[in-house]
Amino acid sequence: MILKQRSLAGLVLALCMALLAACGGGTASPGNEYGGGGATTPAGGTSAEGVDRNRLSRELYFYNWSDYIDPDLLAQFEALYGVRVIVDTYDSNEDMIAKLRAGNSGYDVVAPSDYAVAIMAAEKLAAPLDATLAPNLVHLDPDLLDQPFDPGNTISVPYFYGITGIAYNARSFPEGIDSWAALFDTSVIAAYRGKFSMLDDERETPGAALRYLGHSLNETDPAVLQQVEALLIAQKPYLAAYNSADVNRKLASEEYVIAHAWSGSALQARSGLEGEFSGNPDIRFVIPREGGMIWMDNLVIVADSPNSYTAHVFINFLLDPEVAARNAEWTGFLTPNQDALPLLSEELQALYAEGFAPDDEVRQRLEWAIRNEQTAVFTDLWTVVKGR
Amino acid sequence: MALNTLERERQRRERRTLAALLAPGLLWLTLFLALPLMIILAYSFMTNGPRGNIVWQFTLGNYIDLFTRSIYVNAYLRSIWISILTTLICLLLGYPLALFIVRQPPRWRTALLFLVLIPFWTNFLVRIYAWQILLANNGLINGALSSLGLPPLTLLNTEGATLLGLVYGELPFMVLPIYAALDRFDFTLMEAAADLGASKRRAFWRVMLPMTMPGVAAGSVLVFIPTIGQFVVSELLGGAKVDYLGNLIQRLFLRSNPPNWPLGSAMAMAMMLALLVLILVYFRATTEENR
Numbered sequence: 001m002i003l004k005q006r007s008l009a010g011l012v013l014a015l016c017m018a019l020l021a022a023c024g025g026g027t028a029s030p031g032n033e034y035g036g037g038g039a040t041t042p043a044g045g046t047s048a049e050g051v052d053r054n055r056l057s058r059e060l061y062f063y064n065w066s067d068y069i070d071p072d073l074l075a076q077f078e079a080l081y082g083v084r085v086i087v088d089t090y091d092s093n094e095d096m097i098a099k100l101r102a103g104n105s106g107y108d109v110v111a112p113s114d115y116a117v118a119i120m121a122a123e124k125l126a127a128p129l130d131a132t133l134a135p136n137l138v139h140l141d142p143d144l145l146d147q148p149f150d151p152g153n154t155i156s157v158p159y160f161y162g163i164t165g166i167a168y169n170a171r172s173f174p175e176g177i178d179s180w181a182a183l184f185d186t187s188v189i190a191a192y193r194g195k196f197s198m199l200d201d202e203r204e205t206p207g208a209a210l211r212y213l214g215h216s217l218n219e220t221d222p223a224v225l226q227q228v229e230a231l232l233i234a235q236k237p238y239l240a241a242y243n244s245a246d247v248n249r250k251l252a253s254e255e256y257v258i259a260h261a262w263s264g265s266a267l268q269a270r271s272g273l274e275g276e277f278s279g280n281p282d283i284r285f286v287i288p289r290e291g292g293m294i295w296m297d298n299l300v301i302v303a304d305s306p307n308s309y310t311a312h313v314f315i316n317f318l319l320d321p322e323v324a325a326r327n328a329e330w331t332g333f334l335t336p337n338q339d340a341l342p343l344l345s346e347e348l349q350a351l352y353a354e355g356f357a358p359d360d361e362v363r364q365r366l367e368w369a370i371r372n373e374q375t376a377v378f379t380d381l382w383t384v385v386k387g388r
Numbered sequence: 389m390a391l392n393t394l395e396r397e398r399q400r401r402e403r404r405t406l407a408a409l410l411a412p413g414l415l416w417l418t419l420f421l422a423l424p425l426m427i428i429l430a431y432s433f434m435t436n437g438p439r440g441n442i443v444w445q446f447t448l449g450n451y452i453d454l455f456t457r458s459i460y461v462n463a464y465l466r467s468i469w470i471s472i473l474t475t476l477i478c479l480l481l482g483y484p485l486a487l488f489i490v491r492q493p494p495r496w497r498t499a500l501l502f503l504v505l506i507p508f509w510t511n512f513l514v515r516i517y518a519w520q521i522l523l524a525n526n527g528l529i530n531g532a533l534s535s536l537g538l539p540p541l542t543l544l545n546t547e548g549a550t551l552l553g554l555v556y557g558e559l560p561f562m563v564l565p566i567y568a569a570l571d572r573f574d575f576t577l578m579e580a581a582a583d584l585g586a587s588k589r590r591a592f593w594r595v596m597l598p599m600t601m602p603g604v605a606a607g608s609v610l611v612f613i614p615t616i617g618q619f620v621v622s623e624l625l626g627g628a629k630v631d632y633l634g635n636l637i638q639r640l641f642l643r644s645n646p647p648n649w650p651l652g653s654a655m656a657m658a659m660m661l662a663l664l665v666l667i668l669v670y671f672r673a674t675t676e677e678n679r
Contacts, residue, residue, distance in 0.1 A: 241627030379644040386631040
């Protein structure tokens, strides 16, 4: 996803923080309450039935976003099937696709975002998906299946999704927030100059401006984009930063009082990130009435993978509701697995209900970002905004 | 005749030894420097495909865009401007500092030089994050101000903060070469200048500075070059609000949709070429100094 690009800087900081936390003695790895370690009895629901063990490979290479799978699940998978899953990580779809394009990447399964699935299809980088080998597909939310980037889900399966809106501190905004005006109206934002951020992303931030102006976030009409450009340039002097890396931390520490943010980072600001920073109970998240963005990462089998069967078994495993629920608890992102929702912890379910996940009403206001030759203009628009 | 053969044999053996000694280094440079550079050079003349795939079709378009479109030209100018500022400030801070260290008794000198080097023990990124903690809205400096009853200042996420971070990071690279030059400088020449009636200021401008110019030039080049390609400091201390050349190149390769490796490569090549010219000028200048 364009969305989760963790900059190198963010990673380094995370490492340092982890080290600091280690010195402080509190490094319980998140998720280990589930009794990690392979050899224990697997959780119910994930039976090895129906799997032809003779066709399984010994190893499976999963190319994934960083911190995007609960490592205990990998141990559980190995205990169940005797397949060791090796995870390698990337920071952007473009990185991942460039590797696959070169051929012989050695990876079996990847996790491209929505638009990147379409690129993989166009460039024949994906293997066909055999739904009969993934019976757990039935657990997925039908609203998130059959999307334009992969009609009929012939190559991809939803893994996690997220939404983009406004995260804010309720102590600074006791009345709540329901409009992008809170980030764009210069008569309002003057009051918190230097204390809010927009995402450092050429689609997200112009997209928010487009929705504020009443357009689709995929609008490329030059006259409209002119307005967007003017709006963003007017906003800039009030802005603390364009930040996609550590909005979570800065909201939690109240360096920002409000921010354009992904639901996942807002959730982390609210509940904290184990070993890194503690949560802030005043953080709220909202999709403004003008609408926001929705995005999704998906599991795709690589075209030249010799382990397609094993890859299907692995994907089916991740689609198991219990596994999906554990994974969602661990990563903090939204699971597209509707049968996993009742299995989530009470705390997380309460947060979802509070707005960190979309309900049916909010879903009407969400829009996918489309990427095609027309939308390439956003690169130029962003360069102009950053040039001022 | 026999002697000649013997001599030739010896020369041949010498050449072989030399080749064997040079081969690993040359191989390394070819594989990991020359070859990647050639690939970048080739990319810079290619066409960008609709999905960010490189289309093998020759074009000068990337270079034309680079030098004609104001959004790119401005990024160059901004980078050059902040690099000049950084270099000048480093020089103004670094020269007196180097002079001060050189004038100390030897054991203090070592200790002070050591202090200049200590920051290198910590990763640069981590030190930049430390500056974030100092400069933030609710950071240490503003905390101190508010406890004194003073209003808070906006320090972080400004171009001033970017400049500060750059000067902070590059200062040692200015101090060390100037120190080396001053260390070789014969300070009795200053006394001689005074005896001949030069004021202190005049002696500095006419004697000391010209004789330590190679150090100043080396320091300036060492500061200027990394500064012009930087992208981390402006992102972390400047709030990523303004693109410098490094930010733009990084974005074109990794973040834009579709990515544009050909244009990014052309930008990188143009920058490298400009720096190459600068380095040549520097070598020309220093070799003349040494004559």
